[in-house]
């Protein structure tokens with residue numbers, strides 16, 4: 001993109017600070033939409049969270065169980081946000097070129113998502129095990 005194209009883009013797209021809350025809110029919602037469109041993993045996390053929500057309602061989880069599940073879900077979602085930000089910044093800086101530090105940044109960011117998912121699985125097992133184990137034993141007896 002040459003400087004003329006750049007100037008044209010800056011005229012038609014916002015590149016300055018948000019002037020009011022509604023504008024900032026709109027961009028934040030657009031960011032969430034972008035994440036859902038770009039990241040297949042994010043769509044899977046949302047699907048998994050919906051399944052947990054339905055099963056949680058079915059087994060009538062208590063207040064503190066819902067609190068732990070909320071922490072687990074938002075930890076995974078936050079890690080995915082961070083991962084997408086890192087990917088976008090790395091791609092902006094290095095483009096299609098290979099760089100060992102780009103690899104470190106992207107691998108560490110996706111490692112963060114993996115760690116968050118492991119945490120969510122542990123929380124899920126600890127919370128659902130007392131409800132699901134008796135049912136599973138009944139099925140396999």
Ligand SMILES: Nc1ncnc2c1ncn2[C@@H]1O[C@H](COP(=O)(O)OP(=O)(O)OP(=O)(O)O)[C@@H](O)[C@H]1O
Pocket residue numbers: 039041083087094095096097098099100102103106107109110
């Ligand atoms: N510019 C680069 N230089 C070096 N390695 C890179 C570069 N771009 C990507 N990689 C390597 O390819 C992997 C996948 O990168 P990509 O940007 O496609 O992420 P992705 O498949 O969307 O990952 P995720 O599943 O975490 O969202 C990275 O984890 C990294 O190891």
